[in-house]
Amino acid sequence: MNRIGIDVGGTKIAAAAFDADGKVVFEKRIATPKSYEEIVEAVVSLAHEAGPGNIGIGAPGSSGRDNLWRNSNIVLCNGRPFHGDMERAIGRTIRTENDVNCFVLSEAREGAGEGFGVVAFFTIGTGLGGGLVIDGKLLRGANGEAAEFGHMGMPWLTEAELPPIQCFCGKPGCVEMYVSGTGLRQDWRRAHGEAVDGPEIVKRARAGDENAKAAIARLQDRFARVIGNIVNCLDPDIFVMGGGLAELPELVEELPAVAARYSFSGKAEPRIARAQNADAGIRGAALLWN
Ligand SMILES: [Zn+2]
Structure with a gap:
């Protein structure tokens, strides 16, 4: 069939x-x-x-x-x-x-997550989507709301990140308001007082602009905190990153070392890979x- x-x-x-x-x-x-x-x-x-x-x-x-x-x-x-x-x-x-x-199911079974038990998935573009597959099965949760990583509270907010940014879901300080293209734009507005979109900030960073590079570094640190938080809860076998911003090496190859600092031991380096199937x-x- x-x-x-x-x-x-x-x-x-x-x-x-x-x-x-x-x-x-x-x-x-x-x-x-x-x-x-x-x-x-x-x-x-x-x-x-x-x-x-x-x-x-x-x-x-x-x-x-x-x-x-x-x-x-x-x-x-x-x-x-x-x-x-x-x-x-x-x-x-x-x-x-x-x-x-x-997307998660396919990547877990026949993509970057193939062969791993607990696969945590992020799709990072304008927003931040999440998913969890355990032993090849999607974890939906009792209310169908499992793995809404974008709407967990942003962990370990710093002075500079206060007051928390209001999320469209009605709560203050959701992860998606910090870790996404929207988060990059919000960050830029706070740091420089002007509206610049995520993709433009990425472009400027690649061209060597110091302010834009600093914004990407802040995005990386925030994503690392979220990953560290999930490690402290589930310690997944692999994190798989999809979406436009997952093209950045800062959010894939360079992320495990930064995320390790936010694990309980300070040393647990998560395995992080880019999604494979378009x-x-x-x-x-x-x-x-x-
Ligand atoms: Zn929210």
Whole structure:
């Protein structure tokens, strides 16, 4: 039986079918339509084009206990019975999952985390997403809120980091407000009083600008504190980094030595690797049936 993965994103919907050996036998991507009904229709037509097989769908957000979709940045899916609507419209039993969790599952099983027991995953771009896979299984948690690393409290705030930055989730001082592209922008505003976006700060740092290099160093130290905090709780076998900012060596290759300082012993150097599969979202959606 083929496995079909469909990744519903804010700008595009991508689908692929994999045969029993994991080989891609169908692939298609389309622009994400502007209404909920059209999104459902688009997924149905991709599912039928992909042919027979087990279907997994990944999308931002998650299903609550009331079976309504929530916390999605594709806001028109929020409050809708996304899973039920898709299943009814496609006419087959399907599985749905948070898109970051799909990415994590793929990286843990057939990417950078392959062969490791406890895999902690970060996707660091504009925001900060997290995931945990233990012995090949996603840890969702009793309320479906496990591994929301971005919304833990930022550990060990310094004088300069006070008062805590207000998060969009309503709490003060969430990790995402410090460790992300948004965090870089917030940091720059505090340090220099002007609005500069994360990617521009990275560009300036690469060009040798001292202020920008200092901002990246602060980002590295904050990320190291978060990693140290997770080590003190779970001590994962490997951390896998995805997302645009994971291109920075400061946040992958150079991070273990800094993070070690924040472990209880001050010496526990975590293993940190970069994500390997660009199409891990679709691969992970298809893996929901394995
Ligand atoms: Zn928050």
